[in-house]
Amino acid sequence: MSLRLELTAEPEARSEPRVDRLNSAVATHYELVWRVLRRLGVGEASVEDAAQQVLIVFSNRLGDVRAGAERAFMVATAARVAADFRKKRARAREDLDPDLLDAVHSPALPADEQLDRHRARALLDVVLNEMPDDLRTVFVLFELENMTMATIAELLHLPPGTVASRLRRARATFELEATKLSQIGNQP
Amino acid sequence: MTDPPQLKIASRHGFSRVLLESAQGDHSAPGAAQRALHALSVGVAVTTVAAAAKAGASTGLSTKWAGLLVVKWLGLGMLAGVTTLVSIEYVSARGDAPVSAAPAARRAAGRLATVRTNAAPPAPVVAPEATPEASQLPEAPPAHAASAVLPSSGAAEPAAEPPVAPAADQLSALRQVRAALLAQAPERALKLLDAFERQHRDSSLAEEAAVLRIEALADLGRDDARALAEDFLRQYPHSAYAQRVRSKLHLP
Numbered sequence: 113m114s115l116r117l118e119l120t121a122e123p124e125a126r127s128e129p130r131v132d133r134l135n136s137a138v139a140t141h142y143e144l145v146w147r148v149l150r151r152l153g154v155g156e157a158s159v160e161d162a163a164q165q166v167l168i169v170f171s172n173r174l175g176d177v178r179a180g181a182e183r184a185f186m187v188a189t190a191a192r193v194a195a196d197f198r199k200k201r202a203r204a205r206e207d208l209d210p211d212l213l214d215a216v217h218s219p220a221l222p223a224d225e226q227l228d229r230h231r232a233r234a235l236l237d238v239v240l241n242e243m244p245d246d247l248r249t250v251f252v253l254f255e256l257e258n259m260t261m262a263t264i265a266e267l268l269h270l271p272p273g274t275v276a277s278r279l280r281r282a283r284a285t286f287e288l289e290a291t292k293l294s295q296i297g298n299q300p
Numbered sequence: 301m302t303d304p305p306q307l308k309i310a311s312r313h314g315f316s317r318v319l320l321e322s323a324q325g326d327h328s329a330p331g332a333a334q335r336a337l338h339a340l341s342v343g344v345a346v347t348t349v350a351a352a353a354k355a356g357a358s359t360g361l362s363t364k365w366a367g368l369l370v371v372k373w374l375g376l377g378m379l380a381g382v383t384t385l386v387s388i389e390y391v392s393a394r395g396d397a398p399v400s401a402a403p404a405a406r407r408a409a410g411r412l413a414t415v416r417t418n419a420a421p422p423a424p425v426v427a428p429e430a431t432p433e434a435s436q437l438p439e440a441p442p443a444h445a446a447s448a449v450l451p452s453s454g455a456a457e458p459a460a461e462p463p464v465a466p467a468a469d470q471l472s473a474l475r476q477v478r479a480a481l482l483a484q485a486p487e488r489a490l491k492l493l494d495a496f497e498r499q500h501r502d503s504s505l506a507e508e509a510a511v512l513r514i515e516a517l518a519d520l521g522r523d524d525a526r527a528l529a530e531d532f533l534r535q536y537p538h539s540a541y542a543q544r545v546r547s548k549l550h551l552p
Contacts, residue, residue, distance in 0.1 A: 135337060142333035147326050160332055167336055232322035238471070239319060254306070256323050261303050283307060287316055293471070294315035 134171060137182045142167075144183070144257070145190050151252040152194035153241060162197055166190050184267045191249050191268075198245075239289040243282055250275055251282035470496075470505050477512045486519035511541045518548050525549060 146163050154162045166189045170177070177185045240248055249268070253259045259267070265275045304310070308320035473496045480489035493513050496503070503509065510532050517525035529549040533542055546552070 138333055138337045142336060143328060146328040146332065150326050151323060160329070160336075163328070163332070164336055164339060230322075232318050233325070236319040236322050254303075255308065255320060256326075258306070279304075283304075286307065287311065287313060290316040290319055291313060294313065 130174060133174065133182075137170065137186070138167060141183055141186050145186050148187055148190045148252065148257065149194050149197075151240070151256050152191060152198075152245075152248060153237070154194050154197045158197060162190075162193050165193050169193075187253075187267055191245075195245050235293055239286060239293065242289045243285050247278050247282035247285060250278040251286065254279055255283075255286075470500055470503050473500070474505055474508055474512065477509075477516075481512065481515055481519065484519070486516040489516040490520075507536060507541065510536075511545060514545055515548055526551070 142163065145166050146159060149162045149166070150156070150159045166186055169189050170182070170186055173185070240252070243251060250264055253264045253267070254261065261272065261275045261279065264270070265272045268275070270278075306320075308317050311317050311320075473492065477489045477492045477496065480486070480492060489512065493509055493516065496509055497506075500506075510528075514525055514529050514532060517528060526549050529545050529551060532545055533551070536542065
């Protein structure tokens, strides 16, 4: 006998459609939720906890989420959870790559071809951390999640012009900060 | 609305492309979704059990499971705590092959141990801050208005935090410190670190700065290097630099 059946006292909670929907949503969207959280600034060590929070919120609100809107709900919740994590974090220690210090000090860095992915990923966090939350969310969904602006607008319930504007500003910020980092590495 | 080409393709800066491409390896740990689903499904069940218990219904629960409702004592009143707490119990009771619980679940297990050790009164117990409580959980987005929960520049944003120097500036400053150390000029490194810490009080690179300070003090042969290193290891027991610090000071 499964634990679920042992413990569930009310038919509503063991409703098969509900369980199926939860299972399906987690199977389909967990990886997206995880990535969005990670890319919105939740550190590697905390991202699984954060994902669990998203799922708990989703589970609690399952009855209110219309069919087909699961992804939008979970991405929106993930954005909020990520913002919450960042606010609570006194310092961004867990987001920094352990080798970052050495990477920055290496005289050869950051020559593009010599940056290994691990170090580049840590530096990406450094650059993304320079962005305001609203810009970062749009930037991550467009540049890293490969969503179209129309999808983002729909997902976040934002006017298309707002998405375009945020993306434009986010890209400018990103290029500026990335250029600064690359110039550090190229200093003699 | 015409989408611009993505920067990882179109950026004129190779470095930008490298940074963006580095995110392609982002993925969760194997089994993470299964663990999450497991905790979630148990949580759904326990929520119901808690409701039944509150109503005085006899559900035939074993004492053991009923005991899990000590979470009510904790004043958690939230699914997160219940879910993770019971998830640990479930794994333990069934004697299944090890199912590694999520970090939140592991912390919940520690909390459970505390409750059992102090089996006393059902007074409110403050849960560790590391595990968010219901009141701390972000509000769920309206089911039909996801945008309402998104961070934005609207009124929901927290008060503006003090401006933080760009990461590039901080990195540049620490690079100078490192250069001083490499040039065997630890006194200069210390001065640079003093300046860094004055300018960047809440720097996200404070840990790196601390490591460099320890190295500078050690290079000067100062006695306080060891004490600082020990403080560092206490403060950052899992630091990626821990071994580096131990090695520098010949600490165990």
